[in-house]
Amino acid sequence: MFGLMDGFLRNDPLSLQKDILYHVEYTVARSRFSFDDFEAYQALAHSVRDRLIERWHDTQQYFKRKDPKRLYFLSLEFLMGRTLSNSITNLGIRNQYAEALNQLGFELEVVAEQEGDAALGNGGLARLSACQMDSLATLDFPAWGYGLRYQYGLFRQVILDGFQHEHPDYWLNFGNPWEIERIHVSYSVKFYGTVEEEVLNGEKNKIWVPGEMVEAVAYDNPIPGYGTRNTINLRLWAAKPSDQDDVESFNTGDYINSVINRQRAETISNVLYPDDRSYQGKELRLKQQYFFVSACIQDIIRRFKDTNNSFDVFTDKVALQLNDTHPALAIPEVMRVLVDEEHLGWNQAWGIVSKIFFLTSHTVQPEGSEKIPVDLMESLLPRHLEIIYDINFNFMEELKKHIGSDYDRLSRMSIVEEGPVKNIRVANLSVVCCYSVNGVSRIHLELLKTRVFKDFFEYWPEKFQFKTNGVTQRRWIVVSNPSLCALISKWLGTDAWIRDVDLLMGLREHAGNADLHQEWQMVRRVNKIRLAEYIEAMSGVKVSPDAMFDVQVKRIHEYKRQLLNLLGIIHRYDCIKNMKESDRRKVVPRVCIIGGKAAPGYEAAKKIIKLCHAVGEKINNDPDIGDLLKLVFIPDYNVSVAELVIPGSDLSQHISTAGHEASGTSNMKFLMNGCVLLATSDGSTIEIIEEIGEENMFIFGAKVHEVPALRKKHAEMKAPLQFARVVRMVRDGYFGFEDYFKPLCDAIDKQGDFYLLGHDFASYLEAQAAADKAYVDQEKWTRMSILSTAGSGRFSSDRTMADYAEKAWGIKPCKCPL
Ligand code: 26M
Helix, strand or coil: CHHHCCCCCCCCHHHHHHHHHHHHHHCCCCCCCCCCHHHHHHHHHHHHHHHHHHHHHHHHHHHHHHCCCEEEEECCCEEEECCHHHHHHHCCCHHHHHHHHHHCCCCHHHHHCCCCCEEECCCHHHHHHHHHHHHHHHCCCCEEEEEECCCECCCEEEEECCEEEEECCEHHHHCCCCCEEEEEEEEEEEECCEEEEEEECCEEEEEEECCEEEEEEEEEEEEECCCCCCEEEEEEEEEEECCCCCHHHHHCCCHHHHHHHHHHHHHHHCECCCCCHHHCCCHHHHHHHHHHHHHHHHHHHHHHHHHCCCHHHHHHHEEEEEECCCCCCHHHHHHHHHHHHCCCCHHHHHHHHHHHEEEECCCCCHHHCCEEEHHHHHHHCHHHHHHHHHHHHHHHHHHHHHHCCCHHHHHHHCCEECCCCCEEEHHHHHHHHCCEEEECCHHHHHHHHHHHCHHHHHHCHHHEEECCCCECHHHHHHHCCHHHHHHHHHHHCCCHHHCCHHHHHHHHHHCCCHHHHHHHHHHHHHHHHHHHHHHHHHHCCCCCCCCEEEEEECCCCHHHCHHHHHHHHHHHHHHHHCCCHHHHCCCCCEEEEEECCCCCCCHHHHHHHHHHHHHHHHHHCCCCCHHHEEEEEECCCCHHHHHHHHHHCCEEEECCCCCCCCCCCHHHHHHHCCCEEEEECCCCHHHHHHHHCHHHCEEECCCHHHHHHHHHHHCCCCCCHHHHHHHHHHHCCCCCCHHHHHHHHHHHHCCCCCCCHHHHHHHHHHHHHHHHHHHHCHHHHHHHHHHHHHCCHHHEHHHHHHHHHHHHHCCCCCCCCC
8 A cells, every 4th residue: 555655755854854964874975974065966866866766656556557548758859957956846845955955054056056967869859858748747647758868968069269069978977866777677679680481370470580689778767747746757778788699709709809799789879869960871870769669669568468468459558659750660660569579460450550659740841851771771670671661562552542643642652762772761651650740830730731741731631730839837937937936926826827837827917017027127137147147157258237138049050040140240230330429328238149059060050150259259359349239159058058048038039931940949938937039930939929919029030931932032132231241241251260151151142042041131130129129118128028928828838748648649647646
């Protein structure tokens, strides 16, 4: 019965204090009379971990007993950031811990700063997975996350002379108290080899005889819900050498080389690939993907068989969410296990497979679609290639019945791409096999239907849906902006919005209240001062919190148009330089903040980072300019930097060329924190405009449906004068490095300006001018700010997850009793 009782551990400050000291002495092995902030963090983390484990056990036992349909969330990337603060907030024992630490002479905020980020992902897609795990736990869904335990997370960005350098992120160096190693939960993963046939009960059966084996070992990471006992699991796999592997070379006596060879197995889960097209078709990346799905599927089927004895009910018990096409090999893998190992007939297996998979697409870039060279597939995963061919054969036969002999269309829709190099189209495989395909915003679905998957949409219109992304208000308000959190609760008269975010709408009725305005401005100012201190520490540039903080932080990409932002800043600088003294007094002081990483092989993105530094160098050191304009680059942007930057921003830019940002999620985080958006009508911003009104934002630029025609026309048009002038300044070496920046300028004025910077420039400047004007009127600005937070409820991942549960996965809450 213990599993259903409250745990052993008590949560009053005195008990917590004893617990921390216990871990100082016995886990960290330091004297309880003398330990530093980092050791305090380690001990604190272990004490929180104990509490997480208790709840984790109870939840898992309860799930097992109830045996509901479960959701398995498969993602090669999770950007969890820090865990400590989030966990104690969700467990509801933050204040008790703060008090316990205080009595020991430590400060919770300082101790929490000791933790490093878990950065097992690239950007939007990966942070979305983390937000969704928080929501799944909070909403009591019987869900599991699966990912890879990379030894090296996303590279650390180091800036030298304004250039990006990539440094390894060896994040496990100081241990990871948040994971539980499960050495007994491990599976063999096969690679290479041949496919052979055996006769079983008079029927032919395929067996895959592997050429290499690697072990997948589980590391469990508890994910606590907020205001519930439910604590779900994020299981990450690490590659270890297999005992069955390589017996041959040990027998031949080459002991040292055999050990070294074995160790090579670990490389599979060693490093997270940065989001970069040039990695497509690489053997190690494919191995990583298959290693991941093979371990997941073995684990899921084992768990299913623990409580069920017939695959007839598999579809009632299991839903598999594919986070983009990266884990799509799970599809042929389930087919292989069901047919070759469980000996189901092909049709029965296909009947199951075609009902359990759900795909979310996160891209609109056609070059984002993964392809696997058939040659590579044949050598690494020979049986899967056969299965994919069979799936494709059946699909093509069915398709011909409906569309006849339209060979162009058949070849476009085929899973196999013919040509000099034959490829497997992973997106086509996923669309054919998944029960539903989800876009991440309404406009994204439109683009999937009319561009990316047009042929498929016409054939299977009901398969295509959208669930607009969301972010968790627990991390993005409660944890990262505690004073705003307290203020919201005070004015709503409740903190229930932390679980029921629609309640934020209640702020609308106070949007004109002068008292709220004053308190709101105060909270925002304190956050700005904190950010200003960080900026000075990181870049040496002193910035004034009186200025408007204008922020663009996200991965560097041409379509996200950090270059448009920079050209706008150059224009502003140029204007101020040429102003009369009397006009200067009217300028609204600005601190422009840019941050983000460029993929290591993405030259244009790296040049944009250097340009930002070159322009900043000029402006920040120009005595004519003073505090009227500053430009700073925040290095190594990651989740914990975001937690500091977002609450301290006034204006936040989301300025992608319309039709290129599938959704965007940082816009939602800024919105929740009362930042005003300056944005194009793209991705989820379109829905944000509907929710809070265009009058409360600064919207500019071409619309999605105008872009294709503009691209054709734009090539012949002359760029507006002010635009030509700022591009000239860069080209002529006003900021130095003219040879290095030349390709950036050429892309704009010689190669057709694909991302329409020239076209959107004038309206961008107008939107910026409107922002200046609104900022001067602090009452107006504060109102817009409050209305931004008030309208952010629809963009919570709680809503997204509830939507998926109901409309796609068919799962229901399963709440572990207190
Ligand atoms: C590709 C090749 C090799 C290794 C990794 C990759 C790869 C990794 C991540 C490719 C794409 C990856 O992520 C794409 C992504 O983050 N997309 C963003 O997803 C967000 C959440 O849905 C959206 O809000 C963004 O608009 C979208 O750009």
